[in-house]
Amino acid sequence: MRLILLGAPGAGKGTQAEMLTELFHIPIISTGNMFRAHLSQGTELGIKAKTYMDEGKLVPDELTIEIVKDRIVKDDCKNGIIFDGFPRTIAQAQALDDLLKELDITLDKVIDVEVPDEEIVTRMSGRTVCSGCGTPYHNQFKIEKVKGSCDNCNSELVQRDDDKEETVKKRLKIYHEQTQPLIDYYNAQGKLVEIDGIGSVSSINLRVKKALGVE
């Protein structure tokens, strides 16, 4: 099973990726993880990537694809792959298609976990975290007993910058701008499956499995 997972930040894509990796015993391939692995091992590809990252630049597609290739030819990818957070652009998607063709690998499905923006904003902007012990709270799903202070240690609850409504909205805007072309691209290939990402983790997982024909 070779899959690509798409989904906005906060859509629960990562959770589904974890469940699929357990179900199929296939690895999750994310560029973040691969870059970190190359950097920590000080490989040639890692050193190249680092020069861009140090300058705050995006790693060029050709280099990213080289890193992807290096990863997907490894033994643990023989039975399948879950791409998470890659490809991000049409250029990357085309390069991935070329690479898969070269390796005689077929991409089975592209799963798009769909959650309306308003729902994501509610999920993310409602989060707070204890400034003392780090316990997470949510103004709808896990409410503290005394407003603004931690049930465990009474420390102040704070909102992470990443969870602020404006930040979430900005990230969603960028996500949609980047991802819509990919959705169209894979839809045209007949590989796109849209999954309703509202509901419990297990009910969403059931939808994913049905879409993959394993339930």
Ligand SMILES: [Zn+2]
């Ligand atoms: Zn606390």
